[in-house]
Amino acid sequence: MSVHLDPGPQRASDSAALDESWYAGSLPRFGPWGLLAAAVVLAVVLHLGLGMATGVAVAVAWLVYVVGLTGWSRIVEGVRKSVDRLATSLVTSAFLIALLPLTTLLYQVISKGAPAINSTFLTNSMRNVVGEGGGIYHALMGTLLVTGLAALMSIPVGILTAVYLVEYGHGRLSSAITFLVDVMTGIPSIVAGLFAYALFVLFFGEGIRMGFAGAVALSLLMVPLVVRSCEEMLKLVPNELREASYALGVSQWRTIVKVVIPTALAGIITGITIATARVIGETAPLLIICGATDSTNLNPFNGRIMTLPVYIYSQYKNPGIPPEFSIQRAWGAALVLTIIIMVLNLVARFTSYYFSPKSKA
Amino acid sequence: MAKSIDVSDLDIFYGSFKAVEDVTIPIAARSVTAFIGPSGCGKSTFLRSLNRMHEVIPGARVEGKIVIDGRDLYDADVDPVEVRRQIGMVFQRPNPFPTMSIYDNVLAGKKLNGKRLDKATADEVVEKSLAGANLWNEVKDRLKKPGSSLSGGQQQRLCIARAIAVEPQVLLMDEPCSALDPISTSAIEDLIHDLKESYTIVIVTHNMQQAARVSETTAFFNLAGTGQPGRLIEYGQTAKIFSNPDNEATEAYISGRFG
Numbered sequence: 124m125s126v127h128l129d130p131g132p133q134r135a136s137d138s139a140a141l142d143e144s145w146y147a148g149s150l151p152r153f154g155p156w157g158l159l160a161a162a163v164v165l166a167v168v169l170h171l172g173l174g175m176a177t178g179v180a181v182a183v184a185w186l187v188y189v190v191g192l193t194g195w196s197r198i199v200e201g202v203r204k205s206v207d208r209l210a211t212s213l214v215t216s217a218f219l220i221a222l223l224p225l226t227t228l229l230y231q232v233i234s235k236g237a238p239a240i241n242s243t244f245l246t247n248s249m250r251n252v253v254g255e256g257g258g259i260y261h262a263l264m265g266t267l268l269v270t271g272l273a274a275l276m277s278i279p280v281g282i283l284t285a286v287y288l289v290e291y292g293h294g295r296l297s298s299a300i301t302f303l304v305d306v307m308t309g310i311p312s313i314v315a316g317l318f319a320y321a322l323f324v325l326f327f328g329e330g331i332r333m334g335f336a337g338a339v340a341l342s343l344l345m346v347p348l349v350v351r352s353c354e355e356m357l358k359l360v361p362n363e364l365r366e367a368s369y370a371l372g373v374s375q376w377r378t379i380v381k382v383v384i385p386t387a388l389a390g391i392i393t394g395i396t397i398a399t400a401r402v403i404g405e406t407a408p409l410l411i412i413c414g415a416t417d418s419t420n421l422n423p424f425n426g427r428i429m430t431l432p433v434y435i436y437s438q439y440k441n442p443g444i445p446p447e448f449s450i451q452r453a454w455g456a457a458l459v460l461t462i463i464i465m466v467l468n469l470v471a472r473f474t475s476y477y478f479s480p481k482s483k484a
Numbered sequence: 485m486a487k488s489i490d491v492s493d494l495d496i497f498y499g500s501f502k503a504v505e506d507v508t509i510p511i512a513a514r515s516v517t518a519f520i521g522p523s524g525c526g527k528s529t530f531l532r533s534l535n536r537m538h539e540v541i542p543g544a545r546v547e548g549k550i551v552i553d554g555r556d557l558y559d560a561d562v563d564p565v566e567v568r569r570q571i572g573m574v575f576q577r578p579n580p581f582p583t584m585s586i587y588d589n590v591l592a593g594k595k596l597n598g599k600r601l602d603k604a605t606a607d608e609v610v611e612k613s614l615a616g617a618n619l620w621n622e623v624k625d626r627l628k629k630p631g632s633s634l635s636g637g638q639q640q641r642l643c644i645a646r647a648i649a650v651e652p653q654v655l656l657m658d659e660p661c662s663a664l665d666p667i668s669t670s671a672i673e674d675l676i677h678d679l680k681e682s683y684t685i686v687i688v689t690h691n692m693q694q695a696a697r698v699s700e701t702t703a704f705f706n707l708a709g710t711g712q713p714g715r716l717i718e719y720g721q722t723a724k725i726f727s728n729p730d731n732e733a734t735e736a737y738i739s740g741r742f743g
Contacts (some may be wrong), residue, residue, distance in 0.1 A: 175594070293542055363579040369540055371593035371650055372569025381596045385583045479580035480632065 131142055148199045154210070162188035185216065188253030198282055236458025239451045245459075248429075249417035256449050259456045261419040262434035265334065266460075268423050269413065270403045271432040271436035272338035274343055279397055280342075281349025282384075288350070290379055315343040316408025323412070331415035337430070340408035345398050352394025356387040366396035389465075400464045406432035431460045449462040487553050487570075488513040488682045489534065489655040495550035495564030495713075496526065496533050498541065503529050503712035509703055516676060516685045518695035518722065521737070526714025527688045531656050531707070534686065535571035536564040550656070569593075572652035576659040580631030580640035580646070587627040589642055590614060593650035609649055617645035618675050637668020644675065648683070655679065657687040661694065673698050692738055696726050704734045708730070 151157075166184035169175045175183070189212050197205035247258035284304070288297050319340035323331045358372070360383050368378040412428035415437045435456045442449035488510040495502040504526035511517050519527040532538040533546050536557060550557040557567055580589045590610045594601060601609070610627065614620040619641040623634070631642055640660060647655060657676075661669040676698045679685060689695050695702050704718035718731045731736045 263740070305552065352734060361579070363575060363577060364581060366540065366573075367579045367581070367646075368573065368592070369565075370535065370537060370573035370575075370645065371567055371596065372565055372567075373596040374565045377596055377598070382581060382583075386581070388583075480630065 127322040148198055150196060156193055158188055171457040183476045230460050232461050237457025244455055246392055248419045254443050257452065259434060259459060262429040262431045262456060264419060264421060266403060266431040269334050269337045270341065270399060272335060272423060273341035273402060274399050276338065277342040277345035277349050281346050282353050283348045285353035285357055285460060286379060288354050304347045304350050310345055312405050313407040316411040319408065320412045332427040334428035337409045337413035341402045341405060341411055345402045348396055348398035348401060353391050356390030357383060360386045386480060389475040393471040393475040394479060396467050400467040402463060404432055404460060406436055409433050431456050486513040488684060490551040492549045494550065496529050499543040502713040504710045505715050507716045509716060509719050511684065511686060513548050513684045514680060515701065516680050516699040517701045519703050519705060520689045520692060520695050524712050527705050528658050529686050530722055531658055531686060534539055534656055536567045537573060538565065554557035569650060571654040571656060572645065572647035572650060573656045574647050574660045577663050578636055578643050580633050580639050580642050584631060585628045586623050586631050586642060589631040590645050592646055613645040613649035614708060616648050617641045618671060619645055637664045637671060640664060640672060654684040659688050659690060662690060680712040696722060700732050704737060706733050708741060
């Protein structure tokens with residue numbers, strides 16, 4: 124069988140229009156960059172020369188750049204490319220604006236926190252410290268203990284719930300669970316703290332303070348995050364893999380444990396790590412249920428236990444005299460907390476790279 | 485090793501929808517049976533009911549009898565997992581396990597079932613299965629590479645090796661070549677030819693030349709219209725179905741007048 128392709132008669136006007144659009148002009152290669160440089164110079168002149176406020180100067184220069192580039196492109200390159208340039212500059216600007224708070228925050232935390240960090244700071248508690256000295260050892264240990272316990276409780280519950288929802292649940296129960304998980308995602312953290320407090324008061328009486336109770340509060344916040352991310356990851360596992368496994372005479376639970384979960388493992392670990400990073404910075408529930416203390420307490424089942432967020436809060440709220448040592452300790456603790464969260468995120472990145480199925484040899 | 489299958493008065497349902505109606509067909513051991521017919525006529529559904537893969541879909545059920553080796557597949561005390569161990573399946577799209585190497589993919593049926601194999605036995609099973617799937621020479625130097633690093637046709641042969649590594653009695657193939665190029669297709673057809681010495685093979689295909697090339701028996705499925713259940717129109721020796729079918733619809737289909 125042969126296929127005959129008929130291009131049809133070509134009209135002269137068609138080819139003329141085509142030729143024109145083919146040879147439309149374009150801006151000089153470094154034109155947009157030159158314009159950008161001019162805009163920067165304009166901003167500097169407006170700010171330093173004419174004494175405009177920084178924000179206003181930047182806004183005016185930005186406007187000049189966007190309008191100028193779009194107009195220039197419109198004249199030289201035509202409508203389509205000018206719209207493209209407009210959209211590109213708007214998207215890039217939005218990205219830079221979104222980046223601004225993050226970079227300033229990091230700059231603040233690093234510049235103010237770094238001077239505080241030394242070996243004393245990392246290895247000493249605040250016991251009997253007035254004024255200079257002291258450290259975060261008790262809070263660091265507390266945070267690791269409380270968050271670790273919370274993760275220990277949340278991860279199995281979260282993964283198994285997600286497995287139920289994706290692999291087994293079809294009826295009313297699974298939609299009820301999905302609804303409850305959604306609701307739990309929105310619980311204010313202070314409510315989780317109050318709940319944990321109320322729960323432990325039932326057993327230990329008023330005024331109970333305990334690291335484990337803090338872990339319970341955190342796991343209330345963490346479970347829905349773990350369920351959600353694991354659910355999404357398990358859903359991504361192609362059904363064909365499950366069927367391939369069933370067709371080999373493998374039972375459903377073995378299929379889940381040996382095929383489905385390993386295939387989704389990278390995503391599951393990433394989700395868990397990010398959920399952990401999310402709750403490690405919680406302050407409100409721990410303030411209620413773990414309390415604050417100056418001493419190191421490594422027993423999460425007995426008495427007050429300090430955590431980094433609460434440490435930051437109390438250093439800032441109750442500074443000694445003179446206050447600058449406390450304030451500096453607060454920034455130092457904030458930096459350590461940020462570093463922990465960053466390390467967790469890096470670990471998530473690394474594991475997702477390491478565990479994801481490799482397609483190429 | 486190979487067993488014959490007797491299907492009688494089989495109806496297949498998805499919930500309340502009857503997808504396939506009243507199928508009666510004997511499937512001979514050590515031969516290739518091809519199912520042909522237009523899309524949506526229930527060939528694949530019927531094929532999946534032969535190893536109880538059908539019921540993986542919620543709400544799917546079967547009425548009627550499928551007897552293999554004197555036992556009804558759908559008896560209340562038959563374990564579907566055990567059935568699938570005896571009746572292997574190869575799917576339309578190659579689906580090697582992405583987390584496993586080529587070596588582990590072949591052993592998947594044994595390893596996933598928790599069997600422990602010593603190195604020598606495992607090596608032997610892998611070589612035998614890969615050789616059986618005509619893939620050994622192409623992959624013997626890179627057994628530890630991921631299964632997904634192979635080409636589509638090689639992946640499909642890997643899936644066949646995986647299916648025959650558990651030594652099933654019957655091999656079901658659901659359009660095994662539809663995602664492959666002609667050269668890979670030809671490799672798999674050669675393989676089917678070799679495999680029928682030891683297995684009962686049932687193959688669903690949209691390619692009538694393929695049915696004519698590989699099968700001894702051909703069964704034609706058709707449906708009266710959308711929303712109607714699919715039916716088995718006729719079955720018989722492939723040579724007869726393709727040269728002198730009894731049914732007009734069959735003749736129209738194989739001669740390309742519809743479908």
